[in-house]
Amino acid sequence: MTAPVLSIRNLTVDLPEGGDRPHAVQGLTFDILPNETVCVVGESGSGKSITSFTAMGLLPRALKVSSGEVIFEGRDLLTLKEEEHMRLRGKRMAMIFQEPMTALNPCYTVGNQIEEVFQAHSRLTRAEMGERTLDLLNEVKLPSPKRIYHSFPHQLSGGQRQRIVIAIALAMDPALLIADEPTTALDVTTQAQILDLMNELKQRHKAGIMFVTHDFDVVAEVADRVIVMRRGEIVEQGTASEVLNAPRHSYTRQLIDAVPRRTRTAPTHEAGREVALDVRGLSKTYHIGATMLGEAQTIHAVKPLDLTVYRGETLGIVGESGSGKSTLVKCLMRLTDPTTGQILIDGTDVAASSRGALRASRKDMQIVFQDPYGSLNPRRTVGDQMVQGPLNFGARRADATKRAMELLQIVRLGEEAFWRYPSQFSGGQRQRICIARALMLDPKILIADEAVSALDVSVQKEVLDLLRDIRRRMNLTMLFITHDLRVAAQVSDKLIVMSEGEVVERGSVAEVFGNPTHPYTRKLIDAMPGQTWEVPDMATLGPASDL
Known part of the structure; x- marks a missing residue:
């Protein structure tokens, strides 16, 4: 043996x-x-x-x-x-860490960091180390190895950085390779490439x-x-x-x-025909001035797009890093000003609102961010953070406290959570708190920006079920932002797919999965892991054993 x-x-x-x-x-x-x-x-x-x-x-x-x-x-x-x-x-023995940006030193080039391994564990000459490093960059299928050899980590994409970490791990041809969640933070197409690699x-x-x-x-x-x-x-x-x-x-x-499966597992919600959000011709362009190191650039982060979301409907916005999802959200929230277009909420153009008028409309659209750990202040109790929004808009503390208690019950945490600190909760519980806090102002639209990406699969499922339940109970309109079509399919009534700042596909979950029309959408679907695995029906497997 x-x-x-x-x-x-x-x-x-x-x-x-x-x-x-x-x-x-x-x-x-x-x-x-x-x-x-x-x-x-x-x-x-x-x-x-x-x-x-x-x-x-x-x-x-x-x-x-x-x-x-x-x-x-x-x-x-x-x-x-x-x-x-x-x-x-x-x-x-070598290890591939989960987050390549923290695994690499931002002060050294890629070539320097790979060659460190040879300096520590071999007697290769400088020329031999350079040649072997280029061979490794080729082996992990990085484009333009000579350019990447002289690049710094921040100049590369997440998938390219992860390939660099893999190249470092393979430098001395180890007998044991430990990969600690090496694809968790990556887009689905990049993940597929890393798994094949x-x-x-x-x-x-x-x-x-x-x-x-x-x-x-x-x-x-x-x-x-x-x-x-x-x-x-x-x-x-x-x-x-x-x-x-x-x-x-x-x-x-x-x-x-x-x-999460590749089809919707819950019945589609029947939204009303009252328009909650109407976006017309929205775009965002960044202009970067010329410097000693480069020419001036114009970046079209979001190209002119239209979208309509009805009251009580969930729209899934899917795309990889750099597709324009986050810029679109910033424009909708007016965290950045759009270059052109209208953002109509109940007939009011948020894009044209002055700063004074904008403050009054802030409560109409609330957001749940990706990282539940960074979203909450560790020095303040959960209750103190929840009531802050209503107090800023003139609510009485007693009324805000009562509303917070009700919402903590709705997100299945209980009133005792009001007096505790964020550090006393798990990641999934913290995300529930963030959802409850976002609902304190009774928003017309809730944006979930990669709100389950940082969670374990079972916690992710619980939060998705919770979002569906809250949407049904409150007739809430939702925008669900994600890079994973599998996740979007669980909560969305309709989907739009973004690539390079523009909408390339839109339709119901069944239409997008069953008959995608754009090559980029087909690429995302084909890149989802587990394509050949037929998930077993648990009901047919007999009783479970906990021994």
Whole structure:
């Protein structure tokens, strides 16, 4: 039999006293073989990242290994001195981190950062390092390798930066490659490219890969074997076919059931015919003056577009980074002034409103942002932040407090949340608070700007269900901004697809998915992971086992 690249035996890592449980991970046992991708699946707090950090010798000082072994190439990594572990990192084992912008140094060029690995672990000459670096840039399929060699990270796209991180990890042809959520922050087409690249690299380098993720559609694309973790323990493991098609544990079934599907799973909402938002000829153009380093530029962030949203309707706005979604939202909110066009809400042109008149209309359109952690002030209680909006518009504190209590019940948190601080809530609960805060002013239109992108799949499903329920109860008009067509399909009545600042497709969910007319829309649909995986019907699988 082939010897494992990595063998973890009965690993337990303790949490500091006062945590929500005694151990970050407990009793972990599994192997990773050469030329094998093992997907470690679970939600935030399941212990996935702690497991990978332990193997890499990057465990935070506050966490202590209390038992177990991590065997790599015949040696227990837990018994190595820091200097010995450093000699292995980058040479025999490497890690691809989730956020490439923080993994790369903004002060050094791409070429400098890849060559650092050769300087630390090889005796190559300067010319040989440069040649090998260009070979790596070619291998990860980056365009114009010589240009990118001399580029800084901020000059590249997110997908290109992630390829750079992969090139750094592959520099010394490691035996073990750990990929910690490497595609979570990427657009779907870029994600598809990275997943294809990971499959190719596994075959070419014969490395064992630990692929950490929470998305079972991604698992279906890359996994040979699957390990499902919950609260620090393995609840299920097996081949990809076994876990994907016949999951035994109720938690595994819950995760699979929460994966957004490619069609709408809830009935379409019947909106009224009263127009809530009418946008006519809206555009936004940025003019960048000439500098010593470059010529003047004109950027058409949003090209002239029209859209109509009816009262009680949800419009999904889909597109990748740079498509113009965020600029459109800023224009609609008047956080930036549109270059041309009208934004009509109940007949009032918000685009032409003066600053004084604009303040009065601010409460008509509220927004829920992507990051629930950065959206709330950690020094103020939830209640204090919720009542601030109505108080700014002249409401009595008693009335605002009563309204806040009602909304906390609606978002399923309870009145006791009013007195607590954001740090006392999970990410999904914080997003519920942000939704409740946005509803405090009884807006006519609610904008959800990538509001579930940062959440685990089961929490994401709960928030999507909540948004549907709130829309139904309050007859609320919604704009749902996302880069993922799968997510948009769950809540939207109609969809528009944006590319390079213009609307290239519009229609109902069934029309856009069933008969896309634009090549860009077809490209987005084709790039969605898990295309060949037929999700099993949980009702036919028999009773779940929680052993």
